[in-house]
Amino acid sequence: MELDKAYQENVNDLYRYLFSLSKDHFIAEDLVQEAFYRAYLQLEDYEISNIRAWLFKVAYHAFIDFQRKNKRLIIQDQIEERGNLSMETPEKKLLEKESFQLLLNDIHSLKEQERHVLLLCDLHQLKYNEAAEILNMKVNTLKSHLHRGRRKVMERVKERMMVDE
Structure with missing residues (x-):
């Protein structure tokens, strides 16, 4: 599967997952970008049967790395509802x-x-x-x-x- 297609199909779900972890819109956006950057670097090296689960795993590890790097409590200012x-x-x-x-x-x-x-x-x-x-x-x-x-x-x-x- 091409990364472009995987991005289109999973970017919103990854954002919501990372937003629910970080409780911050901007951090979630940065982590989504980091997750897809890592996926781009590693995609050719792996045989991936379930790209969605693999992308969630990459996003999870990006969040853990971010959390370790900052070692601070992330406080949410507000939640933005996307449904109109x-x-x-x-x-x-x-x-x-x-x-x-x-x-x-x-x-x-x-x-x-x-x-x-x-x-x-x-x-x-x-x-x-x-x-x-x-x-x-x-x-x-x-x-x-x-x-x-x-x-x-x-x-x-x-x-x-x-x-x-």
Whole structure:
């Protein structure tokens, strides 16, 4: 598969994945560019059967390298919604944005492995074996992290709902 085609098919998903990790629009854009640069350098050296999973793995490693390099907490200023539905009111958009922000905050309060597994499997809908390959873990370990992460996020959502009532 040509890198141009892979770029067109996966750039938005990689951006959303990296944005959910970094919580910063500009960092996510830079990391997408870095991921595709790395992919360009390595694409000829590998026989890749699943380009999508491989690109997510490259993006994951680009994020980890960035995080190690900066060793600082990345704080999100704002989330930019990309969908423009004509039936949405500004109030509804704001509430959805706040809800999504609260959910991301809940996810980011998890342990690192649980957070990565939850983002890959639930938010980006990768298959278990693809996510396990990206994170270099066994599928059963991934499932355990996913189960624990989902349970913790649901507990936090339920607690927040009880406080709001």
